[in-house]
Amino acid sequence: MSGLLDASVVVRFLARDHAELSESAARLIRSDERLILTGVTIMEIGYVLTRTYGIPRALVVDSLVQLISADNFDTYPAKKSITVDALAMCRDSGRASFADAMLWAAAASRGDRVFTFDQRFPSAGTEVVVPA
Numbered sequence: 001m002s003g004l005l006d007a008s009v010v011v012r013f014l015a016r017d018h019a020e021l022s023e024s025a026a027r028l029i030r031s032d033e034r035l036i037l038t039g040v041t042i043m044e045i046g047y048v049l050t051r052t053y054g055i056p057r058a059l060v061v062d063s064l065v066q067l068i069s070a071d072n073f074d075t076y077p078a079k080k081s082i083t084v085d086a087l088a089m090c091r092d093s094g095r096a097s098f099a100d101a102m103l104w105a106a107a108a109s110r111g112d113r114v115f116t117f118d119q120r121f122p123s124a125g126t127e128v129v130v131p132a
Contacts (some may be wrong), residue, residue: 002034002074007044010037014045014063015053029067036074037067039102042083046090046098061091078105095120 012018013025029035042064049060065084068075075083086105090096096104104122107114113127121128 002036004076005029005035005037005041007041007048010041010045010064010067011048011053014049014060014067015055017053029070032072034072034074036076037083038076039078039083039106042075042087043098043102058091061087075105078102078109082109089122089124096122 009025009028012021013029016022045064046057046060049055050057065087067073068080068084068087074080078086082105083102086101086108089104090098090101100118100121103114104126106112107126113129114121115129115131117130119130
């Protein structure tokens with residue numbers, strides 16, 4: 001059986017800012033439970049850790065990649081390997097936000113195009129179309 005993981009659990013696990021909740025999060029994350037992170041949840045984690053906690057984006061990305069790479073983790077709707085690629089894309093970039101990276105990952109996983117007016121949207125492996 002599997003379960004979707006809320007951002008609050010991952011934030012407590014990574015920030016270690018509340019002894020009891022952080023320990024509960026760690027027990028779940030380190031368990032054999034099959035855990036799924038959605039692109040929306042990854043965006044929220046990225047936002048909260050960088051904006052609220054002031055953690056550098058590169059450290060947040062590295063932590064998320066390590067987490068996602070664990071055997072008991074899956075991602076949705078994008079494939080795990082593509083989600084990792086998307087996070088790497090926004091790691092050192094002021095160009096790609098967490099939101100853009102997760103949209104790119106979903107499009108790349110499905111083989112879909114992305115319609116956007118954002119001229120800085122990542123285009124590697126996807127077709128980016130500016131609406132006419």
